[in-house]
Structures are given as C-alpha cells and as structure tokens.
Amino acid sequence: MITAEQKPFDEIRGMIAPYRRLLVLGCGSCVAECAAGGEKETAMLGSALRMAAKMNGEDVRIEEKTLDRQCVREFVVLLDETLDRYDAILSLGCGAGVQAVADMYPEIPVIPALDTEFIGETKDQGYWVESCVGCGDCMLYEFGGVCPLARCAKHLLNGPCGGSMNGRCEVDPEQPCAWQIIIDRLGRFDALERLEAIHPPKDWSRKQGRGPRKIMREDQQR
Amino acid sequence: MSDRLLKGLNLKMNQPENQTLALFYCRQVPGGGEAERRALERRYKEALRLFPIPCSGRLEPVHLLKALEEFADAAYVITCPEGACRYFEGNRRARKRVARTRGILAAIGLEPERVGLITGSPETPRTLAEWVPEIFRQIQHLAPSPVLATAVR
Amino acid sequence: MSRLKHILESGAFAVTAECGPPKGADPGVVLKKADILRGRVDAVNVTDNQTAIVRMSSLAACSLLKGAGLDPVLQMVVRDRNRIALQSDVLGASALGIRNLLCLSGDHPCFGNQPQALGVFDLDSIQFLQAVKAMRDEGRILGGEALSSAPDLFIGAAANPFADPLPFRVVRLAKKIAAGAQFIQTQCIYNLERFVEWLDRARDRGLTEKAFILGGLTPLKSAAMARYMKNKVSGMDVPDDIIRRMEGVPKENQREEGIRICVETIEALKAMPGVSGVHIMAIEWEEAVGEIVERALLLPRSDAPA
Numbered sequence: 001m002i003t004a005e006q007k008p009f010d011e012i013r014g015m016i017a018p019y020r021r022l023l024v025l026g027c028g029s030c031v032a033e034c035a036a037g038g039e040k041e042t043a044m045l046g047s048a049l050r051m052a053a054k055m056n057g058e059d060v061r062i063e064e065k066t067l068d069r070q071c072v073r074e075f076v077v078l079l080d081e082t083l084d085r086y087d088a089i090l091s092l093g094c095g096a097g098v099q100a101v102a103d104m105y106p107e108i109p110v111i112p113a114l115d116t117e118f119i120g121e122t123k124d125q126g127y128w129v130e131s132c133v134g135c136g137d138c139m140l141y142e143f144g145g146v147c148p149l150a151r152c153a154k155h156l157l158n159g160p161c162g163g164s165m166n167g168r169c170e171v172d173p174e175q176p177c178a179w180q181i182i183i184d185r186l187g188r189f190d191a192l193e194r195l196e197a198i199h200p201p202k203d204w205s206r207k208q209g210r211g212p213r214k215i216m217r218e219d220q221q222r
Numbered sequence: 223m224s225d226r227l228l229k230g231l232n233l234k235m236n237q238p239e240n241q242t243l244a245l246f247y248c249r250q251v252p253g254g255g256e257a258e259r260r261a262l263e264r265r266y267k268e269a270l271r272l273f274p275i276p277c278s279g280r281l282e283p284v285h286l287l288k289a290l291e292e293f294a295d296a297a298y299v300i301t302c303p304e305g306a307c308r309y310f311e312g313n314r315r316a317r318k319r320v321a322r323t324r325g326i327l328a329a330i331g332l333e334p335e336r337v338g339l340i341t342g343s344p345e346t347p348r349t350l351a352e353w354v355p356e357i358f359r360q361i362q363h364l365a366p367s368p369v370l371a372t373a374v375r
Numbered sequence: 376m377s378r379l380k381h382i383l384e385s386g387a388f389a390v391t392a393e394c395g396p397p398k399g400a401d402p403g404v405v406l407k408k409a410d411i412l413r414g415r416v417d418a419v420n421v422t423d424n425q426t427a428i429v430r431m432s433s434l435a436a437c438s439l440l441k442g443a444g445l446d447p448v449l450q451m452v453v454r455d456r457n458r459i460a461l462q463s464d465v466l467g468a469s470a471l472g473i474r475n476l477l478c479l480s481g482d483h484p485c486f487g488n489q490p491q492a493l494g495v496f497d498l499d500s501i502q503f504l505q506a507v508k509a510m511r512d513e514g515r516i517l518g519g520e521a522l523s524s525a526p527d528l529f530i531g532a533a534a535n536p537f538a539d540p541l542p543f544r545v546v547r548l549a550k551k552i553a554a555g556a557q558f559i560q561t562q563c564i565y566n567l568e569r570f571v572e573w574l575d576r577a578r579d580r581g582l583t584e585k586a587f588i589l590g591g592l593t594p595l596k597s598a599a600m601a602r603y604m605k606n607k608v609s610g611m612d613v614p615d616d617i618i619r620r621m622e623g624v625p626k627e628n629q630r631e632e633g634i635r636i637c638v639e640t641i642e643a644l645k646a647m648p649g650v651s652g653v654h655i656m657a658i659e660w661e662e663a664v665g666e667i668v669e670r671a672l673l674l675p676r677s678d679a680p681a
Contacts, residue, residue: 165610200502
C-alpha cells in the first residue's frame with residue numbers, strides 16, 4: 001500500500017485560504033489503511049477546518065465526500081455532478097489520487113492535504129514501514145524475500161557495510177540491518193552461497209524511466 | 223421566578239450561564255439509564271446534551287469535533303475504570319482518541335481542555351448525575367467557544 | 376608508479392597514513408600536511424567527503440600531494456557519484472599520476488552537513504572495485520565499451536573486522552578481493568583479540584595470500600575520545616580495558632598513553648603473519664604519525680620513488 005501523512009494544519013489552511021467553497025475529498029483505499037485520508041480522517045479535517053473558519057470569521061462552505069479510490073477514473077467521475085458547488089478540492093488522496101482528480105477536472109484547483117511517503121506494509125497496528133521502491137526489476141528471490149534497495153539505507157547489493165552492529169543499521173539504529181536479515185533468511189533456507197557471487201550493478205533505468213513510467217496492456221483495454 | 227433567583231439557582235448547580243456541555247458516556251456508568259438521562263435533561267435544559275454509547279471505545283474524534291463545531295463549549299466522555307471495560311480496551315481507545323482530538327484543537331487554536339475524559343474510580347463509583355456538576359466545575363473557566371460566537375445562544 | 380605497491384610486493388612492512396582535506400579551497404593546508412608526513416609513511420590516503428561533510432575533493436588534494444612528491448591513495452565513495460562520474464574520475468586520477476585507489480561505500484548523507492542531499496549509491500563498493508579492475512585489466516568500462524587507454528592503479532578496499540555478522544565479514548572480504556582489491560585497510564584496531572579472530576578466518580580462506588592487509592590504527596588523544604568512539608561511532612570496538620587504561624592516567628598524560636597503546640598495537644601487528652603493514656588514521660593529529668612511526672621502529676621509510 002501507499003502510505004501518507006497529513007500535512008500540518010497551518011499549511012493546509014494556507015493553501016485553501018483563497019477559496020470560499022471547498023470540497024474535502026477522502027479516499028477509501030491506501031490512505032484509509034494508514035489513517036491519513038480515509039472517511040474518518042476526512043470528517044475530522046472537515047470539522048476542524050470549519051471550526052477554524054468560524055473562529056476567524058471566514059464565510060466558507062466546507063463539505064466532505066469520500067471516494068473508494070481517487071486514483072481510478074471510474075470512481076473520480078462520480079464527482080461530475082457535484083463539482084459546480086465548489087471553487088477548490090482539498091484532496092486527502094495520495095499523490096496519484098490528487099493528480100487523477102486534477103487531471104480529470106483541470107478547471108478546478110486540487111490541493112493536497114497529505115504528504116505521500118512510501119510503498120510499504122502495515123507491520124503492526126499504527127506502524128507502517130517501507131518495503132518496496134518500485135525498481136521494476138524485482139530481486140526478492142536472490143535476497144530471500146528481503147529487498148536491499150528498500151530496506152538497506154545505502155541500498156547495497158553486496159552488503160552488509162561496515163556499520164552493521166548487532167543486527168542494527170548504523171544510519172538508523174532503530175531499524176534492523178537488512179543485510180543481517182538477508183543473511184539469516186538465506187541461512188535458514190540453506191542458500192547462503194547465493195551471496196558468494198558478486199551481484200552486478202543494478203539496471204536503474206527500469207526505475208528511472210524516461211519521464212513518468214507507464215504500463216500499457218492491450219488485452220485490458222476496451 | 224425573578225432573574226436574581228434564577229441566577230442564584232444556576233450558580234448552585236455549578237453551571238455557569240450559557241455554557242453547553244456535550245457528554246458522552248458508556249452504558250456501564252452507574253445511573254446511566256434512560257430515566258436518569260431524561261431527568262438530567264429536564265434539569266439542565268439546553269446546557270447539557272447527553273449521548274449514551276455502548277462503550278466509550280465507540281467514541282470517535284469526529285463525534286467530539288462535531289459537538290464543538292455545532293453546539294458545545296466542551297465535549298467530555300465518561301469511561302469505565304482501567305480494567306473494567308466490558309469490551310476490554312474501549313476505555314483505552316477513548317483515551318487515545320481524546321488525546322488526538324486535543325491535538326487537533328490545539329492546531330485550530332482552541333483550548334485542548336474543551337475535550338476531556340473522566341474515569342470513575344472502582345472503589346467510589348459516582349453516578350452520572352454526580353458527574354455532571356463536577357464536569358461543569360472543571361470547564362467553568364472556559365470562555366464561550368469562539369466557534370459558536372456568531373450563533374444565537 | 377605506486378610506491379605502496381612496490382613496497383608491499385617487496386615483502387616489506389608498509390606504513391600508510393590518512394590526510395583529511397580542508398573544509399576550504401586553500402591548497403596550502405594540504406601541502407602543510409604533506410610536509411608533516413613526508414618521509415614518515417609510504418603512501419597517504421586522502422578521504423572523500425568523509426562523514427558526508429563537504430571538503431576539498433579527494434582527487435584535487437591527491438593531485439596536490441603528488442605534486443609535493445608523496446604517493447597518494449585516492450579514496451572514492453559511491454555515495455556522491457553515479458557510475459558515469461566514478462569511471463570518469465578513475466580515468467582522471469590516473470591521468471594526474473595518482474596510482475592508488477581505495478573504493479568505499481561512504482557514510483550516509485544524514486551524518487554530514489548536507490543531510491538533504493540525495494545519496495547516489497548507483498554502484499556499491501564491490502561493484503565499483505569490479506568496474507575499476509575491468510578498466511585497468513581489460514581496458515573497458517561497464518557495458519563493455521573499450522577505453523582508448525587503460526588507467527594504471529593499485530586497487531584497494533576497506534574492511535571492518537569489528538562489524539557484524541563476524542562469519543559473513545570474511546565472505547565479504549573474499550568478494551572484495553575477487554572483485555579486484557589488491558590491498559585492504561581495516562577499521563582502527565583496539566580489540567586485538569577480535570582482530571586476530573577475523574584474521575585467522577581470512578587466512579583460513581587463503582585471503583592473506585591474495586591481498587595485502589594493513590591494520591588500521593587511530594591514536595587516542597584522551598579518555599573522552601575513547602569513550603566517544605566506543606559509544607557514538609558505529610562499527611567501532613573499543614574494549615573496556617582500553618578505556619580504563621586511558622582513564623587511569625592524568626589528563627595531561629593521556630595523549631602519551633594513546634600513542635603508547637598505538638605503538639604496542641603496531642608491535643603486535645608486525646608479528647602477525649598475514650598482516651603486511653599498518654594504516655594510521657590520526658584525524659587532525661597528523662603530527663602524531665611521525666612520533667608513532669619512530670617509536671614503533673618503522674623509520675626510515677624506503678626511498679622508492681612515487
């Protein structure tokens with residue numbers, strides 16, 4: 001899932017300041033999972049913004065709505081009928097959601113309420129951690145299911161570095177050394193010799209792309 | 223009844239003029255039944271709005287925020303004592319959610335004490351009717367909410 | 376030609392030291408350090424934006440040292456440059472007459488004075504070693520395209536006998552040597568016992584036959600420095616009895632004690648088969664190098680040309 005966190009309240013207030021009729025738009029997918037932009041958080045933010053407006057004597061109309069997903073056209077078009085009620089949309093979607101809405105309705109400003117962060121997993125309630133950088137060339141087989149690009153601070157492919165102590169990473173001692181995990185994991189599968197060979201340089205072009213990357217699937221198109 | 227007498231009565235009940243309290247309470251709170259609720263509503267009139275909930279864990283920050291947005295100078299919740307929650311963690315969740323709401327109030331520029339959480343003590347349980355004046359005493363110092371300033375009171 | 380390579384291959388015990396470039400553009404600072412170290416060491420490492428702190432570039436400082444008659448060891452980290460820039464600088468270094476190269480990962484940007492910088496890490500240190508070896512021995516860059524002329528470099532890598540996991544450290548050492556490392560400089564040694572454990576494993580794998588190992592040393596200036604290195608610097612192993620030893624002498628004698636410990640460690644290393652020299656990292660205390668080398672009976676250094 002994609003994770004995000006809500007921007008500071010003052011920053012949001014600053015961005016929406018010019019607008020009198022605002023739609024606060026939530027998303028029921030990834031950002032709901034990480035408690036940043038789902039229906040609950042959208043209701044909370046809407047209420048907070050209305051209260052702040054009242055306290056400052058601002059005459060604004062702030063309403064809320066949550067889509068199942070903001071990044072899929074089929075859900076975004078549901079806004080068609082309602083949009084002339086608003087001057088701007090405050091989107092609690094991830095960066096993809098914000099832009100999908102903005103691309104669909106270029107005539108209305110779409111403002112991000114969240115800072116989108118990483119592709120990750122819900123490790124525990126209230127705890128999300130990055131695990132994939134979207135490199136386009138998955139090497140999880142070679143590393144026992146642990147990605148050194150996402151989980152090693154220096155994304156070494158022939159790690160560990162000299163700063164791995166007691167299974168902790170020197171860059172962030174709260175984090176485990178990914179290479180320690182890789183070694184333990186492959187050791188358990190009796191596959192440590194996979195690490196004897198030198199892993200060649202990464203083909204970063206699959207991640208870098210030539211501008212925004214895309215996938216086109218004819219078999220999926222109308 | 224004369225105005226002076228009415229004012230005196232209000233003070234006796236520890237209810238400053240024109241303050242409105244939204245009070246959420248778990249059904250396990252002693253004296254939280256239907257009859258008691260109606261009696262309290264008659265006594266306090268517009269100053270008190272009561273919201274019984276199955277468990278304080280069902281309280282969401284948005285309930286507190288909406289209350290403050292629409293009619294309340296303060297919004298409180300009464301939970302069961304630690305360890306006594308019928309659904310085990312409800313009171314702990316309520317505590318976290320009240321804390322989160324306080325953070326949001328601070329970001330808006332409202333006093334965080336406009337929301338609060340009351341936990342009964344297992345040894346000396348108080349009834350809902352006993353808590354109400356106590357809570358009004360706690361919020362007494364709060365000015366009328368600037369959110370409601372333009373509303374007709 | 377590389378004086379360091381010549382000395383190591385002749386079987387003599389080599390001495391290298393480290394020189395930190397200034398946080399400024401004044402070449403005089405580098406040349407002053409050159410004067411302090413000349414004649415006391417065989418080669419001088421120049422660090423590459425160590426701890427992710429912006430300093431005069433290692434390549435420039437090495438060129439200055441070369442001009443001053445020393446044999447520089449160019450340290451290159453993979454943190455700041457992609458493979459295009461790395462290979463380019465390798466060609467440039469060789470063109471400037473620099474004959475020793477140490478390939479390193481580098482400290483993460485978050486530790487330095489530019490924490491907002493993007494850490495590149497296009498290649499890791501082992502892939503970089505491999506690339507340099509191919510440039511030198513096969514005259515080609517990554518991807519196979521031929522160079523018009525190959526660089527001439529003595530290639531080295533760093534090793535940390537004190538990091539975890541211990542058994543795998545020697546596998547990594549083997550990978551570095553297979554990739555092209557001809558000499559290894561280790562993290563500074565205070566825990567001789569652990570160092571010996573690592574060295575034994577390396578020897579068992581035949582690695583001491585394949586590469587020259589230089590034991591790293593950093594003289595302690597004070598008990599406070601010893602404690603700092605123990606607690607605040609990752610990858611370090613400073614045993615408690617070293618701390619106690621430093622704390623056991625009055626403040627004004629602590630530098631002397633630190634040098635004494637250093638000299639004793641050198642004596643131990645001299646006697647170990649598989650150790651071909653020492654690498655003295657006297658950070659901002661280059662003056663100590665001369666004294667240490669003299670007291671460890673490692674003077675005079677050979678006059679082999681750089």
